[in-house]
Amino acid sequence: MYSFDIQRPSTVADAVAALATDEAQPLGGGQTLIPTLKQRLAAPSVLVSLSGIAEMKGICTGDDGSLCIGGGTTHATVAAEAGAYLGLASLAGNIGDPAVRNRGTIGGSLANNDPSACYPAAALASGATIVTNSREIAADDYFQGMFATALEEGEIVTEVRFPVPEKSAYMKFEQPASRFALVGVFVAKYADGVRVAVTGASEEGVFRWSEAEAALSSNFSADALEGLSVSGDGMISDLHGSGAYRAHLVGVMTKRAVVAAR
Amino acid sequence: MTKVTMTVNGKSVSGEVKGNTLLSDFLREDLRLTGTHVGCDTSQCGACVVHVNGEAVKSCTMFAAEADGAEVGTIEGQSNEDGSLNVIQQAFQDHHGLQCGFCTPGMVMSAAALLKDNPKPSEAEIRDYLEGNICRCTGYHNIVKAIMAASGQDVPAVAAE
Numbered sequence: 001m002y003s004f005d006i007q008r009p010s011t012v013a014d015a016v017a018a019l020a021t022d023e024a025q026p027l028g029g030g031q032t033l034i035p036t037l038k039q040r041l042a043a044p045s046v047l048v049s050l051s052g053i054a055e056m057k058g059i060c061t062g063d064d065g066s067l068c069i070g071g072g073t074t075h076a077t078v079a080a081e082a083g084a085y086l087g088l089a090s091l092a093g094n095i096g097d098p099a100v101r102n103r104g105t106i107g108g109s110l111a112n113n114d115p116s117a118c119y120p121a122a123a124l125a126s127g128a129t130i131v132t133n134s135r136e137i138a139a140d141d142y143f144q145g146m147f148a149t150a151l152e153e154g155e156i157v158t159e160v161r162f163p164v165p166e167k168s169a170y171m172k173f174e175q176p177a178s179r180f181a182l183v184g185v186f187v188a189k190y191a192d193g194v195r196v197a198v199t200g201a202s203e204e205g206v207f208r209w210s211e212a213e214a215a216l217s218s219n220f221s222a223d224a225l226e227g228l229s230v231s232g233d234g235m236i237s238d239l240h241g242s243g244a245y246r247a248h249l250v251g252v253m254t255k256r257a258v259v260a261a262r
Numbered sequence: 263m264t265k266v267t268m269t270v271n272g273k274s275v276s277g278e279v280k281g282n283t284l285l286s287d288f289l290r291e292d293l294r295l296t297g298t299h300v301g302c303d304t305s306q307c308g309a310c311v312v313h314v315n316g317e318a319v320k321s322c323t324m325f326a327a328e329a330d331g332a333e334v335g336t337i338e339g340q341s342n343e344d345g346s347l348n349v350i351q352q353a354f355q356d357h358h359g360l361q362c363g364f365c366t367p368g369m370v371m372s373a374a375a376l377l378k379d380n381p382k383p384s385e386a387e388i389r390d391y392l393e394g395n396i397c398r399c400t401g402y403h404n405i406v407k408a409i410m411a412a413s414g415q416d417v418p419a420v421a422a423e
Contacts, residue, residue, distance in 0.1 A: 003282055004282060005264075030324060035305050097308070098318055098375070098393070099311055099319050100394060102317040179393070
């Protein structure tokens, strides 16, 4: 690693102030960023650890019934305490391994927006609101391609608000070495329609499969997806699977998610 | 340099660390607690698992400065007060749950974290919990048996044996 100073503010305000420094970078749980630093792929002058900010941790229910999760909440906490939203709790409980889940945070995952990460699929399929230190961003506007988000420099994800669906499920086809999603599909059925978000597949990062959403909104069953497919164009193609294979998996995992939804 | 103070295996310790000092480096180089092993240094192998505030974490993927004020537990703190092996360690010995032994500190620390939350795990639950702990001798069956035994359960012939 290159050398850097580390700061550990205890409030969001202090963290924002610390991030105003040139070349300062926020550190969530560090489960992606620390390996990145070890490879010298990032060279911050100051690393601002968000792990000491109590106001960014924990889960509560909002006035409108939505599930509000602090940006610094670990995957393990979401898995254990987000029982009001089973699909989300289950997703969190299958990220990485137990030790990773004890450090990695929802805010860190969403800020990084890895094209194979799980949380972006949940946020997009839920029509979640990403709350930062300065504004609220709709999930549909937040994800802007591989590792790209609407976040400005120094902006921190302080909370994520999930409308709780009637039924939901996340199905992940794991890349067998990394255990990241080779393809992951999150299906969420709300009173006003179904949303389907796909991670791991596209070169543009997480996306909504609108044809499946329309079909499932009129008939929430795996049969409704018969004959629907996504194109392999623009899908990630690597030694683990071709674009066409990933495109095929999108259909398979969507059906499985519909069957598993509860 | 940043001053850090934490409790390690029940004793208060402090030291000066650089921003990029990993918790694993602080434990091994500053405190000379070399029982915590660094296998891959890329967050995958789990040999460096320690407990921070009671939770299993990979100490190679956390900065020492982030553990300021924390309660840290390492393999050196696992033995009984008289220095004898604790129930998990003894079970690893009884069931030959180690070959070269490099992964063992992480395996024991992960097992301890599992049994704290789930005192009677099934074989499948043990294997699932150890997803982040790699044994390159591939001695998984005996590790699983040791954890079954440590939790006071019968040790069955495990699947795929």
